[in-house]
Amino acid sequence: MTAPATPLMSLTWTDHVTGRHGYLVVDRLVRGVSSGGLRMRQGCTLDEVAGLARGMTMKEALHYNPQGRYIPLGGAKGGIDCDPQDPQAYGVLVRYLRAMRPYIESFWTTGEDLGLTQDLVDRAAEEAGLVSSIQAVYPLLDDETAARRRLADAFAVDVDGIGLDELVGGCGVAESVLAALDRAGVPYEGTRVSVQGLGTMGGATARFLARAGLRVVAVADVKGTVANPEGLDVDALLAARDAYGTVDRSALREADRELPGDAWLSADAEVLVPAAVSYAVDAANQEQITARWIVEAANMPVLPEAEELLARRGITVLPDVVVNSGTNAWWWWTLFGDIDANADEAFAYTRRSMRALIDQMLARAEADGTTPRAAAHAIVADRLPVIAERFGWYR
Numbered sequence: 001m002t003a004p005a006t007p008l009m010s011l012t013w014t015d016h017v018t019g020r021h022g023y024l025v026v027d028r029l030v031r032g033v034s035s036g037g038l039r040m041r042q043g044c045t046l047d048e049v050a051g052l053a054r055g056m057t058m059k060e061a062l063h064y065n066p067q068g069r070y071i072p073l074g075g076a077k078g079g080i081d082c083d084p085q086d087p088q089a090y091g092v093l094v095r096y097l098r099a100m101r102p103y104i105e106s107f108w109t110t111g112e113d114l115g116l117t118q119d120l121v122d123r124a125a126e127e128a129g130l131v132s133s134i135q136a137v138y139p140l141l142d143d144e145t146a147a148r149r150r151l152a153d154a155f156a157v158d159v160d161g162i163g164l165d166e167l168v169g170g171c172g173v174a175e176s177v178l179a180a181l182d183r184a185g186v187p188y189e190g191t192r193v194s195v196q197g198l199g200t201m202g203g204a205t206a207r208f209l210a211r212a213g214l215r216v217v218a219v220a221d222v223k224g225t226v227a228n229p230e231g232l233d234v235d236a237l238l239a240a241r242d243a244y245g246t247v248d249r250s251a252l253r254e255a256d257r258e259l260p261g262d263a264w265l266s267a268d269a270e271v272l273v274p275a276a277v278s279y280a281v282d283a284a285n286q287e288q289i290t291a292r293w294i295v296e297a298a299n300m301p302v303l304p305e306a307e308e309l310l311a312r313r314g315i316t317v318l319p320d321v322v323v324n325s326g327t328n329a330w331w332w333w334t335l336f337g338d339i340d341a342n343a344d345e346a347f348a349y350t351r352r353s354m355r356a357l358i359d360q361m362l363a364r365a366e367a368d369g370t371t372p373r374a375a376a377h378a379i380v381a382d383r384l385p386v387i388a389e390r391f392g393w394y395r
């Protein structure tokens with residue numbers, strides 16, 4: 001059975017204190033459970049959340065490994081229409097989670113996404129009376145105590161001052177870039193990268209790519225773009241971030257330049273990594289892009305019309321559903337026991353899985369004569385009925 005075009009359920013919540021809206025979309029269940037983060041941003045819409053929930057269904061299915069302990073869940077997503085830096089934001093978050101409590105307790109596992117950190121989600125979830133933001137999956141575990149301990153231990157792992165949970169996603173994005181370069185026979189050394197967003201995803205992606213020898217020539221955050229054709233000091237920028245991923249400009253070196261917010265897009269670079277907001281690349285601004293690859297660390301950063309125009313110009317978009325799927329998969333690999341609470345093991349497993357997925361997707365795109373996104377969708381379409389057949393929608 002294939003997934004219906006409309007989500008299993010979608011709802012709009014209104015905060016009785018501020019009048020702000022929040023959304024929950026459950027695209028699909030597998031064994032009665034779904035997975036998908038919670039984002040908070042001014043202007044967040046139900047449509048956006050529905051698109052993200054569908055993307056989660058795909059990410060879960062793409063990581064299906066019949067030999068693995070982790071069995072894919074369904075896809076879901078939450079969204080709150082509020083600026084995360086608004087003084088009322090935390091109260092809105094707690095009330096949203098309180099309202100969503102029955103869903104989180106029974107079938108929606110969630111975590112951090114744009115605008116929220118896992119620490120904040122955990123703190124607000126506790127205040128809302130939840131055991132954990134992923135408690136709905138506990139009944140599916142063989143040994144719940146050991147599994148929860150393993151995940152808690154993994155969250156406590158810190159690498160160079162950054163939590164492992166904030167690095168695995170970017171490790172997967174970086175590996176996607178490297179796999180594409182390898183396939184095209186392009187050396188890492190000197191390949192230039194421009195990144196939009198230096199938060200969890202963008203920051204970690206920049207870190208892993210710089211370590212692989214690529215030159216990060218531009219990064220944008222909410223305050224604008226910083227650039228240096230000779231390469232930015234990525235570690236210094238990461239250390240100068242606040243909790244929202246905004247870089248303190250006093251950390252810039254003399255040769256670094258401050259440019260307008262959209263300058264990351266037209267940077268002279270081979271690889272663009274949008275790692276901030278959805279809909280960043282549209283039909284109009286795609287004209288400024290000269291890169292050869294756009295690697296979607298963010299969810300839905302490239303609009304379909306833009307992707308079509310980019311494809312005509314020979315620019316390849318590696319799609320979000322594959323590229324940024326590492327964080328979600330890492331949670332489950334760890335919880336279900338495919339890997340231990342160990343950074344080296346997590347990075348190695350993430351790299352191996354992401355490379356296999358990227359290779360499979362690019363090979364399929366070549367064979368079918370389609371875009372990588374169409375190829376990823378085709379792989380998902382093959383896989384969803386297999387998962388539904390084996391595990392069912394409801395437990």
Ligand SMILES: NC(=O)c1ccc[n+]([C@@H]2O[C@H](COP(=O)([O-])OP(=O)(O)OC[C@H]3O[C@@H](n4cnc5c(N)ncnc54)[C@H](O)[C@@H]3O)[C@@H](O)[C@H]2O)c1
Nearest residue numbers: 113114115197198199200201221222245276298299324327
């Ligand atoms: N965090 C995760 O685990 C995860 C996993 C998969 C996908 N994603 C996706 O990656 C994207 C980023 O998520 P995150 O968790 O890294 O967010 P984050 O809040 O940690 O960081 C966001 C970054 O983007 C910057 N930013 C925000 N608005 C901007 C704008 N208009 N222009 C330029 N920069 C802007 C911020 O300054 C910050 O540097 C989102 O689309 C999210 O859905 C996140």
